[in-house]
Amino acid sequence: MNDPTTQAAREALATARAHEFFRQWWFSLIVLLLITATTWLPESTIDSLALIATKVDQGEWWRIITSQFVHVGFNHTLLNIVGYLIISAAFREDVSAKEEAIALLFSVIGVGLGIYWLSDDIQWYVGLSGAVYGILCHNLIIGWRRSAILSLFFTVFLIGKFIYEHLIAGPDTVTASFIGAQVAIDSHLYGAITGVVTGLISFFLFHRHAQPNRAA
16 A cells, blocks of 8 residues: 555655746747747748848837747758757756746847848848857856856857858858758857857856856
């Protein structure tokens, strides 16, 4: 016969774990569900949400934000979901859901305004990849003390990728073929710059004196 006390303890532990998971992941799950749901939007609706400079000029400013939560197809969505999951999981212990939400919002705005103001060659833009780079750079700054090797790996990868894309080879043609659209490498750069800014601000205001979690 099962011990009622043991059973109650197990149920309490399961409930506590579920609450902790939700506390850490609620915002990430909302983002992932949102961009997954928009995959099934008709093309006309995606066009009404995409970042088109001439439409923004006419007052449709919401496109700066909405454009980054819609994609050109399933493969494009899948690529951003995987990237977002990897980054969120890698730095889950360092960045709270609330901080992730704020960092993503600023990254989305930074990418949208960067494309609108600085990238005249981009006439039509959708996708979350630029903001994902923003979240990555933000998390690298916050999490470097606990995960120095991981942060160093991602930093070297980013520097090498930006040098390769912007100074040597240009946009990735393999990824472009996979998603069915040209890769807007400018958005990655704008997102990374925004993430560095938000990461530094957050680190010096909230994380500088915090002790990293340690395990033995």
